[in-house]
Amino acid sequence: MALILDGREVSKRIREEIRKEVSLYVSKGLRAPTLAVVLVGDDPASVVYVNNKRKASQSVGIRSLLYHLPKDTPQEKLLSLIDELNRNEEVDGILVQLPLPEHIDQKKVILRISPEKDVDGFHPENMGRLVAQMEDGFIPCTPLGIDLLLKHYRIDPKGKDVTIVGAGFIVGRPLSLLMLWRNATVSVCHIHTKDIKKFTLGADILISATGVPKLIKADMVKEGAVVIDVGISRLGDKIVGDVDFEEVKKKAGAITPVPGGVGPMTVSALLLNTLKAYKKRFSHLISTTKP
Ligand code: GUN
Numbered sequence: 001m002a003l004i005l006d007g008r009e010v011s012k013r014i015r016e017e018i019r020k021e022v023s024l025y026v027s028k029g030l031r032a033p034t035l036a037v038v039l040v041g042d043d044p045a046s047v048v049y050v051n052n053k054r055k056a057s058q059s060v061g062i063r064s065l066l067y068h069l070p071k072d073t074p075q076e077k078l079l080s081l082i083d084e085l086n087r088n089e090e091v092d093g094i095l096v097q098l099p100l101p102e103h104i105d106q107k108k109v110i111l112r113i114s115p116e117k118d119v120d121g122f123h124p125e126n127m128g129r130l131v132a133q134m135e136d137g138f139i140p141c142t143p144l145g146i147d148l149l150l151k152h153y154r155i156d157p158k159g160k161d162v163t164i165v166g167a168g169f170i171v172g173r174p175l176s177l178l179m180l181w182r183n184a185t186v187s188v189c190h191i192h193t194k195d196i197k198k199f200t201l202g203a204d205i206l207i208s209a210t211g212v213p214k215l216i217k218a219d220m221v222k223e224g225a226v227v228i229d230v231g232i233s234r235l236g237d238k239i240v241g242d243v244d245f246e247e248v249k250k251k252a253g254a255i256t257p258v259p260g261g262v263g264p265m266t267v268s269a270l271l272l273n274t275l276k277a278y279k280k281r282f283s284h285l286i287s288t289t290k291p
Contacts, residue, residue: 041071093119145265163203
């Protein structure tokens with residue numbers, strides 16, 4: 001039976017560390033780190049994600065400002081809000097929840113966010129830093145959360161065959177770069193891959209990020225593999241992942257549950273990125289006050 005990789009427990013520890021660090025800075029007279037969250041429309045999943053992110057921020061002492069705009073907000077209006085948040089000295093991080101309504105050009109919006117405040121790590125400047133292995137950029141939250149989860153359980157991707165199913169720009173693509181950074185041998189499968197099983201069966205670490213419920217069956221997984229499930233889908237009244245958990249856990253060496261695996265780690269990574277943005281902003285003051 002597989003070891004369960006408990007994202008809730010690991011997150012609890014990470015958040016406690018963040019909370020302590022934030023309270024130290026605030027006790028020295030600095031303002032609290034501040035994250036601006038922009039939500040356009042009322043997509044139910046996005047509303048839940050945004051609420052989770054805001055609650056988690058508040059629980060560690062990060063101030064969260066919500067900008068909830070109507071679904072039909074013109075693109076120009078969203079872009080000027082981003083300009084304003086870029087200029088605002090009280091704001092350290094900006095997160096625009098995706099997906100955006102169809103009349104808005106997502107790429108234009110991402111390009112408009114100042115790279116120093118891009119705590120999602122989606123701006124090409126931060127993606128470029130990920131390619132170039134520069135530590136000072138922001139790594140997208142889900143890849144960073146997975147990296148931290150693996151680190152916690154001392155699972156080192158170095159020299160391992162890592163297969164990622166899903167090549168989206170929020171998870172699969174940046175995660176493939178991060179796993180390369182960690183010296184893994186990386187395969188990325190996507191909608192045009194002829195034979196996904198060929199790649200999943202060879203994987204020492206298998207990561208699925210497709211949003212297709214129960215796509216990954218036991219016969220696609222190598223005995224003893226580490227299986228990371230990024231999917232979150234609603235199946236009736238249940239939340240399920242990309243992996244057929246009950247069957248795959250009998251074969252895997254380690255596996256993340258859904259919920260309670262990657263999800264909380266993504267939020268913890270966002271908090272870490274926000275703290276990083278804040279510390280950079282106040283680096284002239286913080287270097288002397290850090291314990
Ligand atoms: N939608 C799904 N995942 C994400 C994420 O990590 N960041 C943002 N901004 N939107 C998302």
